Amino acid sequence: MNKKTALIVYAHPEPKSFNSALRDTAVKNLKAQGYNVMVSDLYAQHFQPVISKTDIIGELEDPKHFNYPNEVGAAYKKDSLCLDVKQEIQKLKLADLVIFQFPMQWASVPAILKGWFERVLIKDFAFSFPKMLDEGLLKGKKAVLSFTTGCPGGMFTPNGLLGDLNVILWPIQYCTLRFCGFDVLKPQCSFSPTHADDKQREEMLNDWGTRLKNILTEEPIMFLSLSNFDAQKWFVISDNYVEEQKNKEVGPSVGHHLGKKMPL
Amino acid sequence: MNKKTALIVYAHPEPKSFNSALRDTAVKNLKAQGYNVMVSDLYAQHFQPVISKTDIIGELEDPKHFNYPNEVGAAYKKDSLCLDVKQEIQKLKLADLVIFQFPMQWASVPAILKGWFERVLIKDFAFSFPKMLDEGLLKGKKAVLSFTTGCPGGMFTPNGLLGDLNVILWPIQYCTLRFCGFDVLKPQCSFSPTHADDKQREEMLNDWGTRLKNILTEEPIMFLSLSNFDAQKWFVISDNYVEEQKNKEVGPSVGHHLGKKMPL
Numbered sequence: 001m002n003k004k005t006a007l008i009v010y011a012h013p014e015p016k017s018f019n020s021a022l023r024d025t026a027v028k029n030l031k032a033q034g035y036n037v038m039v040s041d042l043y044a045q046h047f048q049p050v051i052s053k054t055d056i057i058g059e060l061e062d063p064k065h066f067n068y069p070n071e072v073g074a075a076y077k078k079d080s081l082c083l084d085v086k087q088e089i090q091k092l093k094l095a096d097l098v099i100f101q102f103p104m105q106w107a108s109v110p111a112i113l114k115g116w117f118e119r120v121l122i123k124d125f126a127f128s129f130p131k132m133l134d135e136g137l138l139k140g141k142k143a144v145l146s147f148t149t150g151c152p153g154g155m156f157t158p159n160g161l162l163g164d165l166n167v168i169l170w171p172i173q174y175c176t177l178r179f180c181g182f183d184v185l186k187p188q189c190s191f192s193p194t195h196a197d198d199k200q201r202e203e204m205l206n207d208w209g210t211r212l213k214n215i216l217t218e219e220p221i222m223f224l225s226l227s228n229f230d231a232q233k234w235f236v237i238s239d240n241y242v243e244e245q246k247n248k249e250v251g252p253s254v255g256h257h258l259g260k261k262m263p264l
Numbered sequence: 265m266n267k268k269t270a271l272i273v274y275a276h277p278e279p280k281s282f283n284s285a286l287r288d289t290a291v292k293n294l295k296a297q298g299y300n301v302m303v304s305d306l307y308a309q310h311f312q313p314v315i316s317k318t319d320i321i322g323e324l325e326d327p328k329h330f331n332y333p334n335e336v337g338a339a340y341k342k343d344s345l346c347l348d349v350k351q352e353i354q355k356l357k358l359a360d361l362v363i364f365q366f367p368m369q370w371a372s373v374p375a376i377l378k379g380w381f382e383r384v385l386i387k388d389f390a391f392s393f394p395k396m397l398d399e400g401l402l403k404g405k406k407a408v409l410s411f412t413t414g415c416p417g418g419m420f421t422p423n424g425l426l427g428d429l430n431v432i433l434w435p436i437q438y439c440t441l442r443f444c445g446f447d448v449l450k451p452q453c454s455f456s457p458t459h460a461d462d463k464q465r466e467e468m469l470n471d472w473g474t475r476l477k478n479i480l481t482e483e484p485i486m487f488l489s490l491s492n493f494d495a496q497k498w499f500v501i502s503d504n505y506v507e508e509q510k511n512k513e514v515g516p517s518v519g520h521h522l523g524k525k526m527p528l
Binding site: 013014016043049050051052053064065066067068069105106107108109110111112114115117118121132150152154155157158159160161162163164167168170171172174175176179194229234235236237242251253254255256257258259260261262264 | 277278280307313314315316328329330331332333369370371372373374375376378379381382385396414416418419421422423424425426427428431432434435436438439440443458493498499500501506515517518519520521522523524525526528
């Protein structure tokens with residue numbers, strides 16, 4: 001069996017945080033299984049999250065009107081991206097499993113990690129049209145969001161204050177990761193460690209360590225396939241698929257609910 | 265009538281972008297109506313989106329274990345936040361209407377704007393427990409997301425490639441803005457201006473200008489009220505409200521769908 005490689009993209013500024021304990025748990029457990037483990041420690045690396053002309057070395061394609069996605073797409077092909085982006089791309093190319101470890105902030109990833117998505121998931125490396133979803137350029141890699149929250153878990157339910165967690169994560173899990181081809185595994189949620197006692201925190205770490213033992217055999221979250229869309233109609237769900245779903249009471253996914261009940 | 269004040273939080277790096285034209289349209293139309301208009305031009309200001317110890321001037325409350333939300337909450341009360349955050353807070357205090365103008369990136373706001381949420385929407389200024397939702401600290405202010413996309417509008421529907429736009433915007437419109445008390449107005453979506461012709465782009469600008477004439481009288485998006493939750497049960501939707509909704513076929517909001525059909 002080939003040695004597996006994991007990349008942990010870690011976004012917390014404080015070395016004593018519970019996020020850092022979750023990262024360490026992952027490093028230890030994956031290494032014990034024989035993985036190669038890489039960590040991108042975004043705050044420690046002073047990762048720059050703002051897209052900029054300096055992401056491209058040398059001449060711009062159109063210096064008079066800076067269009068970031070086009071410029072970095074071209075720079076990727078010419079191997080003229082700046083060093084930190086090239087390094088992250090290189091790590092991502094090697095990874096079979098990518099773990100995003102972060103504290104949920106405003107129902108999303110921290111700005112520094114959002115900037116990683118913007119600067120690293122580049123056109124023609126991470127996505128292209130119409131290489132998307134299960135046909136995406138990062139196909140074959142698995143991704144999992146592992147995060148802590150400030151609020152208790154009950155707040156992230158369809159009856160809780162912040163609403164359905166699957167709705168909250170849709171832009172990241174589907175529109176970003178799945179769009180690029182990742183198989184997205186269910187999130188690892190460590191709810192409100194600040195308000196937990198030592199024993200509960202220990203349990204959260206143990207749960208994560210245990211889960212990691214078989215994580216690559218997990219069934220990914222169900223999303224629609226590229227073949228469910230009609231490329232001739234600008235990627236609207238195909239008539240065939242709508243017909244197939246006609247008598248089902250529940251929609252296939254939260255974003256593609258087809259006006260039906262939400263899947264839980 | 266008191267003079268109204270608008271704040272445009274603008275996040276695009278290129279002065280020739282369509283986002284900048286949308287911003288200019290807003291400035292012109294609001295000024296013509298007699299508004300005071302302020303613009304926070306995040307890229308031009310070199311706005312720093314990464315949370316950091318340097319956001320607090322002077323002693324930390326707990327220098328051994330840096331907890332950002334607690335530290336900035338305390339610094340807000342002691343008036344010891346760094347200057348750029350103080351300036352943004354001051355503008356936000358004055359604003360009756362806040363327009364967020366940005367290109368949608370990875371189904372969310374750009375990292376630089378995400379960082380604005382993290383650094384400016386501070387505990388005890390923008391939110392507190394249990395001052396949330398319609399009782400939130402920024403109550404009485406209206407917010408609207410005005411954004412451009414790279415994909416056509418059809419992709420942001422329950423049958424489109426990226427799925428239901430209301431799902432995509434839930435973390436921002438509800439979990440962030442509504443959580444802090446804003447009345448959130450429906451988004452202004454300028455779909456794929458790059459692929460539009462001059463006439464279509466002109467129409468998008470005119471639509472925005474026209475809408476702004478009466479924007480403060482618009483009905484905000486319907487979200488649940490704080491009184492719909494049971495504070496005794498960690499803010500789970502109250503039994504009363506669930507009972508009220510019992511015979512309805514459609515859920516009250518995308519995040520609080522109650523296992524029913526999604527509202528469109």
